[in-house]
Amino acid sequence: MATANEPTSSSNHEFLNKQGKIFKVIVIGDSNVGKTTLTYRFCEGKFLDLAEATIGVDFRSRSLNIDEEDITLQLWDTAGQERYRMSMIRHYYRNTHAIVFVYDVANKASFESLNKWIEESNKHCLPDVPRILVGNKCDRPAAVSTNAAQQFADQHNMALFETSARLDSQCDNVEAIFLTLAHKLKNQKSFLPPTSIKVDARNARQNKSSWCC
Amino acid sequence: MEHYEDEISSIDEESSLVNNESSWERKSEDIRVDEETDDNRSELKFDKELESEAELEKRKLIEEALHSKQTNLTTWQNLAISTFGLVADDLRCKVWPLLLEVDPCPDEKIPSLEELSTHSEYQQVVLDVNRSLKRFPPGIPYKQRVALQDQLTVLILRVIMKYPHLRYYQGYHDVAVTFLLVVGEVLAFRIMEKLSTNHLRECMEPTMEKTSYRLNYIYALLYKVDTELHNFVDSASVGTMFALPWYLTWFGHSLNQYKDVVRLYDYFLATPPLMPLYVATSLVVQRRQEVFAEGCDMASIHCLLSQIPDDLDFEEILTRAGTFYKKYPPEKLEYLVTKRVQKELDQRKREEQIMRNRQNKNKGLWLRINNSVPAWLLFNFKGKYGLLFAAATFIQHMTFAESRTY
Numbered sequence: 372m373a374t375a376n377e378p379t380s381s382s383n384h385e386f387l388n389k390q391g392k393i394f395k396v397i398v399i400g401d402s403n404v405g406k407t408t409l410t411y412r413f414c415e416g417k418f419l420d421l422a423e424a425t426i427g428v429d430f431r432s433r434s435l436n437i438d439e440e441d442i443t444l445q446l447w448d449t450a451g452q453e454r455y456r457m458s459m460i461r462h463y464y465r466n467t468h469a470i471v472f473v474y475d476v477a478n479k480a481s482f483e484s485l486n487k488w489i490e491e492s493n494k495h496c497l498p499d500v501p502r503i504l505v506g507n508k509c510d511r512p513a514a515v516s517t518n519a520a521q522q523f524a525d526q527h528n529m530a531l532f533e534t535s536a537r538l539d540s541q542c543d544n545v546e547a548i549f550l551t552l553a554h555k556l557k558n559q560k561s562f563l564p565p566t567s568i569k570v571d572a573r574n575a576r577q578n579k580s581s582w583c584c
Numbered sequence: 585m586e587h588y589e590d591e592i593s594s595i596d597e598e599s600s601l602v603n604n605e606s607s608w609e610r611k612s613e614d615i616r617v618d619e620e621t622d623d624n625r626s627e628l629k630f631d632k633e634l635e636s637e638a639e640l641e642k643r644k645l646i647e648e649a650l651h652s653k654q655t656n657l658t659t660w661q662n663l664a665i666s667t668f669g670l671v672a673d674d675l676r677c678k679v680w681p682l683l684l685e686v687d688p689c690p691d692e693k694i695p696s697l698e699e700l701s702t703h704s705e706y707q708q709v710v711l712d713v714n715r716s717l718k719r720f721p722p723g724i725p726y727k728q729r730v731a732l733q734d735q736l737t738v739l740i741l742r743v744i745m746k747y748p749h750l751r752y753y754q755g756y757h758d759v760a761v762t763f764l765l766v767v768g769e770v771l772a773f774r775i776m777e778k779l780s781t782n783h784l785r786e787c788m789e790p791t792m793e794k795t796s797y798r799l800n801y802i803y804a805l806l807y808k809v810d811t812e813l814h815n816f817v818d819s820a821s822v823g824t825m826f827a828l829p830w831y832l833t834w835f836g837h838s839l840n841q842y843k844d845v846v847r848l849y850d851y852f853l854a855t856p857p858l859m860p861l862y863v864a865t866s867l868v869v870q871r872r873q874e875v876f877a878e879g880c881d882m883a884s885i886h887c888l889l890s891q892i893p894d895d896l897d898f899e900e901i902l903t904r905a906g907t908f909y910k911k912y913p914p915e916k917l918e919y920l921v922t923k924r925v926q927k928e929l930d931q932r933k934r935e936e937q938i939m940r941n942r943q944n945k946n947k948g949l950w951l952r953i954n955n956s957v958p959a960w961l962l963f964n965f966k967g968k969y970g971l972l973f974a975a976a977t978f979i980q981h982m983t984f985a986e987s988r989t990y
Contacts, residue, residue, distance in 0.1 A: 427828035458792035
């Protein structure tokens with residue numbers, strides 16, 4: 372059973388002591404779909420009222436305890452404007468453990484852009500990196516049907532979640548999205564990048580038996 | 585007026601709703617390119633701070649210069665660079681245009697809203713302007729703020745329409761809003777026009793490659809002025825992205841206190857275009873102890889640096905940046921930058937190769953399975969599940985063979 376620690380502010384550096392395994396998750400999608408509010412909701416436990424346009428990349432993290440193991444999700448919240456996608460975000464795909472694609476359910480264009488984002492991510496990440504799809508702002512009239520989104524998600528082998536970072540009632544839902552991802556990451560032992568593997572006898576043996584492709 | 589971020593959260597509910605309504609949906613008559621509206625800028629100021637004795641002395645110097653006839657560009661530059669800069673917004677309003685040598689000639693035709701809204705960047709600009717609430721004085725009446733946001737949208741679009749080779753970037757609105765609040769829309773247009781074609785020109789190119797390249801100057805300079813810190817940050821592969829908003833917005837996006845933003849703008853208006861990179865480096869040096877206290881890890885250092893504390897001594901940071909610039913002007917750093925960029929490129933190529941190899945390895949595995957299965961099996965089970973079935977048959981066959989050996 373997963374228990375989530377109290378959300379910790381990213382400026383709190385004490386989390387470093389007990390952060391356990393760190394998983395880097397990159398959050399991408401069009402401008403104004405709510406990437407910042409979504410990651411803020413998960414990491415700070417509340418709605419960010421005065422969200423600004425993200426310039427480059429912002430970083431938030433949260434420690435979780437999953438099956439009695441401490442892990443940390445590092446969420447990299449990226450800028451949505453096309454020019455940032457073309458020149459800047461590629462730096463952030465390095466050593467990414469998972470990708471969260473976000474679209475705005477009330478904005479069809481943001482759903483249609485997903486193809487571009489997926490294509491881009493395929494250039495930089497291996498196909499076994501877990502990907503999830505989040506339709507945000509479900510408190511608004513939907514322009515993208517759940518059916519269409521589900522079909523798209525199936526096609527690309529992703530889990531689909533619809534939520535709203537604004538609604539407090541959806542708080543558990545946002546929590547569930549990232550916990551699902553955390554579980555998936557924790558259980559997918561084989562794909563830690565070489566840089567984050569500490570070489571000691573025990574790990575070395577584990578690495579040998581794991582299959583990395 | 586410390587921590588206006590805190591105060592701003594208490595803005596009445598009405599205004600926080602606007603954050604979500606894209607003014608896309610707003611009726612066009614709401615957007616007034618105000619001709620009749622009076623200049624009400626004095627009401628829009630952030631709470632005025634009490635000026636210290638030293639600041640009052642500086643104010644006197646600036647006022648004297650404004651009345652003197654023997655001033656030139658250097659006079660204004662020296663005043664803007666030296667301690668306390670231009671002190672307050674009433675003086676900035678007069679001196680900023682002089683620093684850029686722009687004059688307000690208000691006779692230029694302002695494009696109509698219809699023209700503006702057909703621009704390909706219109707939607708993006710409106711989205712960003714609507715989300716720029718943090719940059720306005722706390723407690724500003726709702727209607728006034730909306731009017732200012734409309735002016736900001738018009739201001740940005742006017743510049744990029746007049747200069748079609750310039751592209752809007754997220755963060756440009758952070759620069760524009762600072763000028764709009766201090767000098768008003770007529771002069772702000774002149775200033776933005778001048779900056780966009782000079783200081784910010786590279787940032788407004790179709791791609792961000794040049795911007796990306798420029799950020800490497802921070803590492804080149806850091807190597808020269810604090811090699812130990814450079815090596816620490818570099819070995820953690822922190823990259824340059826923490827400084828991207830600093831460079832693109834002249835720190836306007838990253839500083840919590842309005843007074844620090846305008847002080848830095850005094851400085852940047854009086855110094856060469858690459859100065860923000862020197863100030864960025866100086867700021868990193870200022871925080872070197874904190875950086876070393878972090879683990880040698882990309883995420884924690886990036887996180888630490890990208891959040892600028894409110895209590896930094898910016899006068900000290902600026903003075904040091906000025907010294908850096910004198911000692912290591914951009915041309916003296918160029919070779920280090922080229923070297924670093926080449927190194928990064930090689931590294932990326934290596935990583936891409938590794939990616940390709942891993943992807944090919946997957947394909948290779950498939951081929952190997954394919955080849956090890958007898959042709960007749962593949963021939964019979966070509967369909968989607970054929971291979972699976974073939975594999976199952978194959979394994980069964982193996983198990984059978986194995987069991988026979990016992």
